Amino acid sequence: MRLFEVILIVILLAAAIAQMTKSFPGWSRPLTVLAVLVAFWHVIHEGTHWQMFPVLAGLILLVAWQLIPASRRTSRYAAMRKPVTVAVAVLSIATFGMLLIVPMFSLPKPTGNYPVGTRIVYLKDSSRTEDKAEKPGTPRELMVQIWYPADPSNNHLAAYERLSETIPATSYRSVLWTNSREEAPVATQGGPFPVLLFNHAWGGRRTQDTFLTEDLASHGYVVASIDHTYNASRVVLPGDRVIDDIGGGDAIDPDLHSASEITAVWNRELSTWVADEIFVLNTLQSDDLDEKSPWHGRLDTRRAGALGHSFGGAAAVQLCSVDPRIQSALNMDGWTFGDIRLRAANQPAMFLYGITSSAGQQDSNAVGAEAELDTTDRNEVDASLRQFGGYKVSISNTSHMDFTDHPLVSPWRGWTRPGHISPARIQTIVRAYVLAFFDQTIRGANPSLLQPGTPSSFREVQIEHWNPESKPESTSIAPTKSATPSIHQID
Structure with missing residues (x-):
């Protein structure tokens, strides 16, 4: 309150x-x-x-x-x-x-040295047509929100979501203020700043991880979060055109379809999301060269990374296989599919997984398509890590939606999910590992948090360091024996 x-x-x-x-x-x-x-x-x-x-x-x-x-x-x-x-x-x-x-929740304060600015931009990719649009030949349209290092300003704090992007039940978020200033001037000190592309979950939204995107911006990253139209929960295009999620939940229901059918749907959507990411990165690269753009000379698109939650994490890793500008990718608690084996050796990946004490029982009860998808995912991720190296980070007493802003929405979470670590704790952990990973892989830093043999600062974390063509080296305290990764794609 x-x-x-x-x-x-x-x-x-x-x-x-x-x-x-x-x-x-x-x-x-x-x-x-x-x-x-x-x-x-x-x-x-x-x-x-x-x-x-x-x-x-x-x-x-x-x-x-x-x-x-x-x-x-x-x-x-x-x-x-x-x-x-x-x-x-x-x-x-x-x-x-x-x-x-239903509280007016507060986002955690960014931990970096830069004030944070944000702006929402509309992009139209005329080279692609939208196959889900009512009118044939409609070009692919995107709304992108960018968080960035800013100079100090008195601009108004940005709302968590615009009123037109909410429904009556969530309309309060249009007056729920973030830590970012609207249209603040881009920071003149430091830079050019590396670009990170963020992808929401299946049926998610670009603002779903504001706790993380604001923090990365405060540490000198430009984070472009993409509303993937016709899959994001609600997209408002110019002219008050509202596009609600029509991603098709039934098409990926493991109780109704086989693993191969679900994978086919995902791969089709994955190709669209990857094309969105490339288009956004190309646009930012052009803006960096445009003397009239506020981004002129402030972006380093040659040192870019990608990250996402759930399905968005798969899109981030997939981007590595098609765009050499992406130096690293991070998947937060999602199945990984597509061409994961095609990422290059110089494109490290990190996989963050939530683990609950009851997950072992849930996993043993998985049957049919879900069990097959679980097995395929583990095999593909481990094979990729074995070949190219990277990290697998498991956080105990954490579930799928804990990697988003969702835990902040209700204080009754402790009653409905007993044993889970607090929202502040999980967000501190996620922020720390995401920042350390990109500082290491994009800026060439050597964060102690990722050093083999160094005990983790967080007792809830187990990290596996995978060297190319080797077995993992585990550090930190392992979760309870009954715990297994809780990886879910359907939100």
Whole structure:
């Protein structure tokens, strides 16, 4: 909950209670006036949202009651005093409960030295047509959000999502402020900055890992997160054209289709996503050369990397096989398929996996297509690591969606997922390993976190260092014996 939201609820509740007491009845009106002032501040500076509607309704009710002349309140409407007071109190308490269930969560502060800027750009690839569009011959269109190192500015903080990109239940995110400044000037010190391409999960969205993209930008990376149109959960193109996810969940349901059928669907979609990544990287490369572009001379597209969550992680690794500008790729808790064996020896990969204490039982119960996909994935990943080297990082007491902003959405996560590590902890771990990996593979740094034989700073982590054509070297504390990687592609 945000500061003025809490203050408003407390003041209004106090005003309602004062109205019913014999000792402090005179306090009700000044407290109501104060609540009105706080409400105006909240609406203007914080931005209101549906969770606050009950307390605002309660405020209107109390103001209306107090505008009635005192003589009438004590004579004609005396019987209404208690119902009005109870209604205002109930509405205040209801708001508090709604903010607990669906809170205005706070993203963790970036840990790097740069302030963070962000901008949303529309791109049209006229060389490709959109086979899912209603109108034949429609070019491929993308919305891309870029987080980048910025100079200090007083630009407004960016919203987590634009209002048009939300649905009524998530509309509060349009006034949920991030740590990034809208259209802030690109940092003039340091650089040119390496480019990282981020891919969301199947049916995900470009903002789903803002906790990570903001942090990478604060450490001097330009992170371009792509909404893969017709698979992202909701894309708003110019002209208020809304494209909802039509990726086809049934087409990848292991209960309905064979492993080969599912893989065929994934590979078709994978080729589209990889083409999107190449197009975005080409566009940024052109912008770097354009003297009129704000990116002129600030981007290093020759030192690029790719990362993603779930299906997006597969797209990141796949990009290595077709674009030599990609120096490394990182897959967060996703199956990996496509041409993983075609990445080059100078393109290291890291695979982050979540592990739960019950995953062993889940894995043993996997049958049919899901079991076959699990086995194929493990064999392909291990073969690729054996041939080219890289890292496999397993984080205990962590599930698939913990690699996104999702754990921040509800504080009841501890009850629904007992034993899981806290959102702050998992995000600290993910940030640390992702940053260390790209600092090593793109900037040539030597982070201690990735050194063989060095104990991990995180007791929940087991890391395997794979040298080309060798067996892995494991360091850190291993998870419990019953734990096995929890790798799921369907979100």
